[in-house]
Amino acid sequence: MLRLTLSRLGTAVPSLVGVVIVTFLLTRVLPGDPATYFAGPVASKEAIAAIQHQLGLDQPLWVQFGRYVGDLAHGNLGTSLTTGQPVLTELANRLPASAELTLLSLLLAVAVAVPLGLAAALRQGSWVDHLCRVVTTAGVSLPVFFTGLLTVYVFYFVLGWAPAPLGRLDSFLSEPPRVTGFLLIDSLWAFDGATFRAALSQLVLPAVTLAVFALAPLARMTRAAMLAALASEFVRTARASGLTGRTVVLTYAFRNAMLPVLTTLGMVFSFLLGANVLVEKVFAWPGIGSYAVEALIASDFAPVQGFVLTMAVLYILLNLLIDLLYGLIDPRMKAAA
Amino acid sequence: MDRRTFLATSTAALAAPALSAQRAEAQSPTRAETLLLVQEYGPNSMDMQGLGSSQPVNGVALNCYDRLVRFKTVPLPDGKGKTFTLNQLEPELAESWQEASDGMSVTFKLRDAKFHSGRPVTARDVKWSLDRAVSIGGFATTQMNAGSMEKPEQFVAVDDKTFRIDFIRKDKLLMPDLGVTIPFVFDSELALKNAGGDPWAKEWLKNNVAGSGGYKVESWKPGTETIYVRNEEWACGAKPAMRRIIARDIPSAATRRALLERGDADVSFGLPPKDFKDLAEAGKVQVVGVPVPNGIWYVALNTATGPFTDPRVRQAVAWAIPYEKMMQVALYGRGVPMWGAAGGPTVAWPQPFPYDTNLEKARALVQQVAPGGFSTSVLFDSGQSTIAEPMAVLLKESLAPLGINVELNKVPGANFRGELNKKTAPIVINRFAGWLDWPDYFFFWNYHGNNSVFNVASYQNKTMDKEIDAARFAPDQADYDTAVKSFVKLAEEDVPFIPVAQPLHDVAMQKSIGGYQFWPCREPDFRAFTKS
Numbered sequence: 001m002l003r004l005t006l007s008r009l010g011t012a013v014p015s016l017v018g019v020v021i022v023t024f025l026l027t028r029v030l031p032g033d034p035a036t037y038f039a040g041p042v043a044s045k046e047a048i049a050a051i052q053h054q055l056g057l058d059q060p061l062w063v064q065f066g067r068y069v070g071d072l073a074h075g076n077l078g079t080s081l082t083t084g085q086p087v088l089t090e091l092a093n094r095l096p097a098s099a100e101l102t103l104l105s106l107l108l109a110v111a112v113a114v115p116l117g118l119a120a121a122l123r124q125g126s127w128v129d130h131l132c133r134v135v136t137t138a139g140v141s142l143p144v145f146f147t148g149l150l151t152v153y154v155f156y157f158v159l160g161w162a163p164a165p166l167g168r169l170d171s172f173l174s175e176p177p178r179v180t181g182f183l184l185i186d187s188l189w190a191f192d193g194a195t196f197r198a199a200l201s202q203l204v205l206p207a208v209t210l211a212v213f214a215l216a217p218l219a220r221m222t223r224a225a226m227l228a229a230l231a232s233e234f235v236r237t238a239r240a241s242g243l244t245g246r247t248v249v250l251t252y253a254f255r256n257a258m259l260p261v262l263t264t265l266g267m268v269f270s271f272l273l274g275a276n277v278l279v280e281k282v283f284a285w286p287g288i289g290s291y292a293v294e295a296l297i298a299s300d301f302a303p304v305q306g307f308v309l310t311m312a313v314l315y316i317l318l319n320l321l322i323d324l325l326y327g328l329i330d331p332r333m334k335a336a337a
Numbered sequence: 338m339d340r341r342t343f344l345a346t347s348t349a350a351l352a353a354p355a356l357s358a359q360r361a362e363a364q365s366p367t368r369a370e371t372l373l374l375v376q377e378y379g380p381n382s383m384d385m386q387g388l389g390s391s392q393p394v395n396g397v398a399l400n401c402y403d404r405l406v407r408f409k410t411v412p413l414p415d416g417k418g419k420t421f422t423l424n425q426l427e428p429e430l431a432e433s434w435q436e437a438s439d440g441m442s443v444t445f446k447l448r449d450a451k452f453h454s455g456r457p458v459t460a461r462d463v464k465w466s467l468d469r470a471v472s473i474g475g476f477a478t479t480q481m482n483a484g485s486m487e488k489p490e491q492f493v494a495v496d497d498k499t500f501r502i503d504f505i506r507k508d509k510l511l512m513p514d515l516g517v518t519i520p521f522v523f524d525s526e527l528a529l530k531n532a533g534g535d536p537w538a539k540e541w542l543k544n545n546v547a548g549s550g551g552y553k554v555e556s557w558k559p560g561t562e563t564i565y566v567r568n569e570e571w572a573c574g575a576k577p578a579m580r581r582i583i584a585r586d587i588p589s590a591a592t593r594r595a596l597l598e599r600g601d602a603d604v605s606f607g608l609p610p611k612d613f614k615d616l617a618e619a620g621k622v623q624v625v626g627v628p629v630p631n632g633i634w635y636v637a638l639n640t641a642t643g644p645f646t647d648p649r650v651r652q653a654v655a656w657a658i659p660y661e662k663m664m665q666v667a668l669y670g671r672g673v674p675m676w677g678a679a680g681g682p683t684v685a686w687p688q689p690f691p692y693d694t695n696l697e698k699a700r701a702l703v704q705q706v707a708p709g710g711f712s713t714s715v716l717f718d719s720g721q722s723t724i725a726e727p728m729a730v731l732l733k734e735s736l737a738p739l740g741i742n743v744e745l746n747k748v749p750g751a752n753f754r755g756e757l758n759k760k761t762a763p764i765v766i767n768r769f770a771g772w773l774d775w776p777d778y779f780f781f782w783n784y785h786g787n788n789s790v791f792n793v794a795s796y797q798n799k800t801m802d803k804e805i806d807a808a809r810f811a812p813d814q815a816d817y818d819t820a821v822k823s824f825v826k827l828a829e830e831d832v833p834f835i836p837v838a839q840p841l842h843d844v845a846m847q848k849s850i851g852g853y854q855f856w857p858c859r860e861p862d863f864r865a866f867t868k869s
Contacts, residue, residue: 047478294378
């Protein structure tokens with residue numbers, strides 16, 4: 001297990017180096033000059049030059065790169081110009097918000113998608129199968145901002161069931177003392193039932209919105225993998241050996257079908273974490289996706305680089321986790337590694 | 338975990354509910370005393386003098402700091418709030434002031450005011466703050482220079498309560514320039530104590546407020562929310578009605594509107610004009626629209642390079658623009674028309690130009706210069722695209738029959754400034770609003786041959802420069818009026834800029850909210866709001 005972990009981490013190093021170089025170069029190649037932007041509308045040429053100097057933009061590219069790598073080595077991701085705060089602090093503040101939302105929506109999606117996919121595969125052509133098809137098609141074809149706005153309109157504006165989409169907590173409550181940054185966990189930790197309920201009710205709409213989107217690939221993959229497993233020889237053998245339907249489906253077929261589902265799950269998770277910008281915008285969610293996009297629009301290099309790097313690290317860790325899980329589900333994987 | 342830490346943690350855990358109850362108590366300025374304001378984005382710093390401060394930082398400067406003077410307030414015509422006049426100043430930190438008999442300096446007497454730290458405000462703090470504004474560079478220094486405040490030597494702390502500004506030239510913009518959100522007063526001792534060697538404490542003041550203003554910042558989470566609490570000891574005006582202000586950053590305009598209509602937010606800024614129109618018509622909430630002083634949406638034509646160097650082509654465009662359609666489709670009527678003037682120029686600014694939509698005249702003018710037509714492009718900022726994009730599309734549509742083919746060039750904010758600095762774009766759709774509401778101030782930035790970044794048309798005309806300078810330093814009203822009329826006339830003939838509309842600065846509020854105050858910086862004045 002340890003050897004596997006280490007070797008996997010070892011192969012991640014070149015990817016990380018690549019990410020560092022590519023993000024650095026990409027942000028410099030993009031049109032737009034941060035100095036002009038931040039000097040303000042009435043800036044003189046000298047003022048712009050002064051800011052360029054302050055940001056080190058007047059140096060040759062390789063000097064800038066050297067400085068960037070040096071800062072990285074000291075754990076310094078730079079300072080955002082748009083918010084005026086260190087990028088590392090901001091990412092640390094915002095990542096839990098994104099992660100809490102993503103995890104909850106993924107949980108919701110799995111809770112619905114896997115049983116749905118299973119049932120659809122077992123009762124091919126039945127109403128469950130059709131339902132599965134409708135749900136997945138809808139999930140894929142509805143853009144998240146549309147679903148988001150629709151849920152806000154229906155459940156907040158018209159029905160008034162959901163709280164105001166004001167971010168993670170109602171304005172008149174304060175956050176529980178920070179332990180994990182996940183409000184649900186922190187409020188439980190502080191025995192603060194009111195805050196827990198408030199945080200949960202704020203989470204429901206955005207989480208459902210994201211879950212609808214994440215549901216589709218998961219349900220489809222479960223259905224397809226189950227069908228393949230059910231048609232395979234070992235299932236036929238198991239059936240012929242007179243095992244109960246339950247054992248055949250859950251122990252033999254489902255366990256084998258879980259591998260591709262797990263892979264999809266990893267992909268969906270990392271995709272959701274970074275790409276839920278639109279949901280973050282609609283629900284004023286202080287996550288990292290909207291942070292990165294706003295920085296990109298302002299040609300604010302440091303947060304963009306920090307964001308891509310964070311995502312790369314997360315992606316690598318996630319893939320590692322999934323590889324390890326593979327080993328647990330399918331012993332052959334362990335042997336292969 | 339050993340026994341001791343276990344006991345400590347469990348005690349803390351058991352005490353936690355009690356602690357949170359206390360927290361709720363301390364928050365007691367409840368809904369009725371709290372104003373919930375939603376805006377697109379919040380401040381990126383606490384220091385308006387610092388480099389790269391965003392628009393909402395003006396609000397911090399306005400509410401958390403005091404200036405020597407402020408502008409006199411004037412009720413809005415519809416009685417829904419107040420605006421201001423630049424011509425009359427009222428005391429803020431200064432109790433009174435006196436111009437010297439030679440007219441080359443002004444002496445202020447400071448009132449007994451205290452900083453949030455409890456330290457009394459002294460003339461030394463005023464000097465440090467104004468020294469900082471003229472020395473720090475960037476926007477702050479440019480704004481100070483606009484009022485002929487250029488060097489620290491001009492500012493003199495005579496004694497604890499007396500402060501003097503020496504003039505380097507007589508400039509009518511100097512006194513009004515003291516009322517804008519740049520020359521505000523810092524607690525210089527507190528700032529320097531925390532500066533870590535920086536003479537202007539830039540880093541510390543970016544994250545901390547050291548002022549004497551009507552509100553203190555209780556918490557600031559960039560990109561999420563800013564919470565202000567009333568300064569109970571504020572000495573420079575009537576005690577504000579609201580105890581607590583929560584300003585939440587809600588990026589989506591649709592969400593801001595929903596919050597307002599549901600009654601969850603009290604005040605919303607920066608909605609698209611269509612939403613303001615709908616809200617105003619629905620009548621559930623009140624919408625206050627103040628014509629932005631000194632502000633216009635314009636179509637600028639590059640006079641230095643490209644197809645618009647001939648004034649006749651520019652006039653042709655001015656005759657071709659579908660003004661009324663632009664007003665309805667792009668601005669949804671939230672503006673003041675700037676076309677179809679009858680009679681000669683007046684001394685007002687902005688004022689309608691004599692053009693109107695008349696394709697016959699436009700075609701005739703284009704025929705004289707470019708009978709075969711030509712291709713060109715229009716540049717606008719994607720950040721302003723809700724208004725600028727429909728304007729650009731309408732422009733393209735209306736110029737096509739003249740044989741002018743227009744390509745749309747939409748660029749994001751960071752590139753837009755860069756493009757403007759290049760001064761090569763043939764057509765630009767943009768808006769400009771000067772803080773100091775005088776025609777000559779507007780013309781100085783936009784039309785003067787010193788070619789500032791706002792002279793988007795790269796307009797160069799010696800007569801124009803002469804008239805602008807003449808107005809700026811005119812000895813009396815008659816000379817001033819003559820100069821203004823003559824440069825406006827020139828602007829109408831040469832049309833480097835075609836004004837389309839004076840935008841309204843719109844704010845939507847619950848009906849229970851009163852006391853809205855509009856200032857040149859356009860940020861909300863928390864000190865004036867009331868809630869019933």
